[in-house]
Each structure stands twice: as C-alpha cells, then as structure tokens.
Amino acid sequence: GMHLHPLNYALGLADAAERQGVEIYENSRVLNYSKGSISQISTDHGKVRAKIVVLACNAYLEKLEKRIAGKIMPINNFMLATEPLEESEARYINRDNVCAHDNMFHVHYFRMSEDNRLLFGGGENYTTKFPEDLKSYVRKTMLDVFPNLKQTKIDYAWGGTIAVTVNRMPHLGRLDSNVYFAQGFSGHGIAMASLAGTILAEAIDGSTGRLDVFNKVKIPTFPGGTFLRWPGFYLGMIYYSIKDRL
Numbered sequence: 001g002m003h004l005h006p007l008n009y010a011l012g013l014a015d016a017a018e019r020q021g022v023e024i025y026e027n028s029r030v031l032n033y034s035k036g037s038i039s040q041i042s043t044d045h046g047k048v049r050a051k052i053v054v055l056a057c058n059a060y061l062e063k064l065e066k067r068i069a070g071k072i073m074p075i076n077n078f079m080l081a082t083e084p085l086e087e088s089e090a091r092y093i094n095r096d097n098v099c100a101h102d103n104m105f106h107v108h109y110f111r112m113s114e115d116n117r118l119l120f121g122g123g124e125n126y127t128t129k130f131p132e133d134l135k136s137y138v139r140k141t142m143l144d145v146f147p148n149l150k151q152t153k154i155d156y157a158w159g160g161t162i163a164v165t166v167n168r169m170p171h172l173g174r175l176d177s178n179v180y181f182a183q184g185f186s187g188h189g190i191a192m193a194s195l196a197g198t199i200l201a202e203a204i205d206g207s208t209g210r211l212d213v214f215n216k217v218k219i220p221t222f223p224g225g226t227f228l229r230w231p232g233f234y235l236g237m238i239y240y241s242i243k244d245r246l
C-alpha cells in the first residue's frame with residue numbers, strides 16, 4: 001500500500017463508483033441502524049433506508065455493532081516526510097529507490113517521494129489522542145533506522161487510526177441476511193480492504209464462494225471485550241516493543 005498515494009487512490013475509487021451511479025454522502029456519521037429486511041439508518045444529519053448494510057467503519061466502529069466490536073483494537077500509526085534530500089543522500093539511504101518495510105513487530109516502512117523526501121512510517125500509540133509534537137515523535141523512530149538524518153528537517157508528520165485483530169487477519173463476513181462487514185485490516189488495508197470490497201460485492205450479488213473462505217478464518221475476540229481489552233493489549237505491545245529492541 002505504501003507504494004501508492006492513498007488519497008488519490010480513494011478519490012479515484014470514489015470517482016469510479018460515481019461514474020457507475022453511486023451517490024456518496026460525506027459528513028454523515030451513522031449513529032445506529034435497525035435490523036430487518038429494510039434497515040432504518042440514523043445519521044447525525046438525517047435518516048436513510050437500505051436493503052443492504054455494509055459496515056466498513058474499521059477503527060471508528062465504536063459501539064455501532066457490538067457483535068464485531070470486540071474483534072478489533074483501534075491503534076494510531078504515524079508517518080513523516082523530511083525536507084527534500086540531495087540526490088546523493090537519497091541514494092545513500094535508499095540506493096534503488098525502493099519501498100520497503102522491516103520485520104519488526106512495530107514495523108518501520110519507508111520510500112522516497114517524487115521530490116526526494118524520505119516518507120517514513122513508524123511509531124504508534126494506543127490512546128484516543130495523537131502525540132502533541134508528532135514530528136519529534138516519529139523522528140525519534142526514524143533516527144533509530146537512519147541515524148545519519150540527524151540534521152535533516154522534518155517538514156510534515158501525520159497519522160491515522162487503524163484497526164488490528166488479534167491474529168492480524170482481516171475480519172469480514174455477514175451478520176444477518178442483509179448486513180455485511182469488513183474490518184481489522186491490521187495496517188494492510190490498501191490492498192486488502194479493496195479485495196474485501198470486491199468479495200462483499202460478489203456475496204451481495206449472490207456469489208458467496210470467496211466470502212465463505214474468509215468466514216472460515218477464526219478471528220479471536222480481544223480478551224476483556226470492548227471495555228477491558230486495553231490493559232492486556234497495552235502490556236502485550238510493551239512486551240513486543242522490548243523484544244524489538246533486543
């Protein structure tokens with residue numbers, strides 16, 4: 001996923017959907033939905049009725065659907081972009097201009113932008129807030145991997161909230177005859193969420209073969225359910241952070 005520009009990808013998908021006649025409503029948070037052959041969906045700006053419901057809220061699902069909320073844990077992941085680097089410096093840290101990630105539990109991933117900035121991802125937290133000084137927060141992790149960039153200015157830093165599952169497998173399936181869901185892409189959703197969308201569309205269209213395969217994948221519930229999953233998860237993450245450093 002890191003290979004592409006995710007916003008342009010999202011805009012491209014929206015454009016393609018609209019060309020097929022889909023109407024997209026932004027800024028309409030779904031607060032609840034009713035079960036039944038026609039679902040009544042309440043948003044903070046009005047109501048809609050739908051024959052089919054797809055829950056694709058990922059890390060932001062919260063209490064909208066209790067039956068799947070305990071399968072995911074929201075975590076924040078962060079990135080930065082350095083100032084543009086000299087060509088020689090860029091080739092020194094990334095000779096073949098590749099997009100790469102390491103195999104740490106708390107993964108580091110990076111590539112160069114077209115204007116030779118290092119785009120570096122790494123560093124996460126598990127609270128409802130992002131660190132105040134995000135640039136410094138991610139820079140610290142970047143310097144673990146690229147200590148020679150100590151003098152390099154950080155121009156941008158940003159982050160988002162992703163949903164992880166216990167075994168890092170995506171969680172998709174059907175809850176009722178007309179309610180589907182896809183979530184828990186565990187940091188790999190660019191390709192996987194797109195595949196999940198295709199598989200759900202196939203199932204809604206009557207071909208459930210590929211969805212049945214995913215239904216067989218067991219996704220454990222986080223110990224403690226939606227309320228008490230945090231302490232165990234937090235301790236687990238600290239344990240793996242220490243292991244990464246050994």
Ligand SMILES: Cc1cc2nc3c(=O)[nH]c(=O)nc-3n(C[C@H](O)[C@H](O)[C@H](O)COP(=O)(O)OP(=O)(O)OC[C@H]3O[C@@H](n4cnc5c(N)ncnc54)[C@H](O)[C@@H]3O)c2cc1C
Nearest residue numbers: 001002029030057058060077078160185187188189190193
């Ligand atoms: C810093 C960072 C780097 C990443 N790097 C990579 C990478 O290199 N490769 C990769 O594959 N993945 C990467 N990811 C993960 C990837 O972004 C996610 O896996 C992917 O976005 C999941 O897609 P999704 O559609 O399931 O969820 P999201 O993209 O989170 O979309 C969920 C949507 O649902 C909407 N929503 C939520 N709740 C409601 C509600 N109640 N009512 C209405 N709408 C609602 C939200 O507004 C949002 O638009 C990265 C994530 C971050 C934060």
